[in-house]
Amino acid sequence: MRTLRPGRLFTTTAGVWVLDETQPVAAVLDPVEGRVRRLVSWTELPPPPPGEPMTARVDAEALWVQNSPGGPLLRLQVGVDAVAVWTDGLTLAAAGRSSAWCTSAPPVQEIVHGADAAPVGWGGSGTVLRADADGRVQRVHTNRPVRGVRTTAQALWVQLDVEPWSLRSLGAGTYEVCWSSRWVPLPWDGDLPEQLTAAEGQEQVPAGSTRASAGDGLWPGYAYDPDSSVESGLAVRSGEWTWRLGWDGNDGGRRLRAVAAAFPSAAPAGAGPSVAAPNLIDLGGHAVVAATPAAAAGRLAVVVSADPAPPRVLVVDAVERTVRSWPSEGAVDISSACWPVRPRPLDADSYMRQVLDDWSRLESYWQGAGGDEPLARGMSAVAVRLVGQWPGTQLECTFAFAPCPGVRLRRRLDLFDELGAVAKPQYAEIHLMEDLDTRALPPVEDAVDGVLDI
Secondary structure, three states: OOEOOEEEEEEEOOEEEEEEOOOOEEEEEOOOOOOEEEEEEOOOOOOOOOOOOOEEEEOOOOEEEEOOOOOOEEEEEOOEEEEEEOOOOOEEEEEEOOEEEEEOOOOOOOEEEOOOOOOOOOOOOEEEEEEEOOOOEEEEEEOOOEEEEEEOOOEEEEEEEEEEEEEEEEEOOEEEEEEEEEEEEEEOOOOOOOEEOHHHOEOOOOOOOEEHHHHOOOOOOOEOOOOOOOOOOOEEEEOOEEEEEEEOOOHHHOOOOEEEEEEEOOOOOOOOOOOOOOOOEEOOOOEEEEEEEOOOOOEEEEEEEEOOEEEEEEEEEOOOOEEEEEOOOOOOEOHHHOOOOOOOOOOHHHHHHHHHHHHOOHHHOEEEOOEEEOOOOOEEEEEEEEEOOOOOOEEEEEEEEOOOOOOEEEEEEEOEOOOOOEOOOOOHHHHHHHHHHHOOOOOHHHOEOOEEEO
16 A cells, blocks of 8 residues: 655645655645545656656645646646646746746856856846646746746746846856846736846845745755744744744754744734744654645644654644644555556666665775775775665665664665656765764664664
8 A cells, every 4th residue: 555655735725735755646634624635646747757856836726736847737626627738848936826837947057267257158038937727828038037936925026137247256266157137027917928028127026025946845954943034935924923943953963853933923013022932842753844834823734754754744733832643544545546657677787786886885985095995984894785676676785883883874775766767866875974974873772683774
């Protein structure tokens, strides 16, 4: 049985949408009781390329999904037929009211050499597309490249590159070209102009605008910050409360913990002193993955990671200071709403042999002045092997680590995605090195039969 593995959270008039980590499925929860109202699936969209996440946004009533940049765009609403939109190569960037916006790709980073260098990539234009709930599409062509977008209640603000430009030093005589910006608004409703020029815009983005990426249903992986703001995308407002989330330190240097705190939102002038902020609420996981306001003011739905267990959805109450698990029914079976497994890749055996060979060299990963050195100081007796059958094959790496005497540390990595495609774990060696160097490890007491999973 394949159960829902929560990945992203959104709120619409239909309830709280809990999107699966990888499968094209969302459980729509009752925002008060947490029970599953409906399972929504979009298996008609082809899977995204291996390693690429889908893009998702919500308007007031529906979920918009695009599984690959420039691919088909779907609007999914509970009890209503899906609306499909051809984007002509544009990528979903924002949604609101009953519309979604797609844009052309932002300009690539331009690197030049020397403090007197000039950009060579200036020029070009861009495109913005608005798709409405009924499938109507309008395109707007811009006379400058589209750098990004932000949203307000009244408009989508489009960021266009303009002169003058400047150079930002990256060190070693290299510089990044940084263009100035003009911000031009487009309305959520009604007809759009065919052309948008930078001359129509303003130099500063309106105060109170929201980054479009803040609406992607995920939560940035940052430490808890009591001063984070809703506008920065690092806080969530629920009624009269503002929630700040993140991970708090690391439990005596050994373990991260996900936490939340609710603060009264800014009161009008003369309203009297604000209420003191409560202590941090421990969410019982390692990090915050996603968050969205629930129905009642001061309630927040949160996805937290809980390795080795799958992520889980919690609802946190600012007034009662309680934490409860959602969905109220427990595990949600989505087996019938998943994509089928792909054929086994022809190069699977070669791929696995190469990964195994690469990881077999961790004891001589760095070449120092005195000879080969291990990936991290204190690492020794490395052993690697493949475990499990495709598509569940994993690379298993075990080793001794001097700061953790008496146990062997073990890291397992998935080599294929859930659909059976090659999914090489990028930078996995460096991530392991950073965990060992910073001691971001569980306590030794968690070891089972002398093996500590990290």
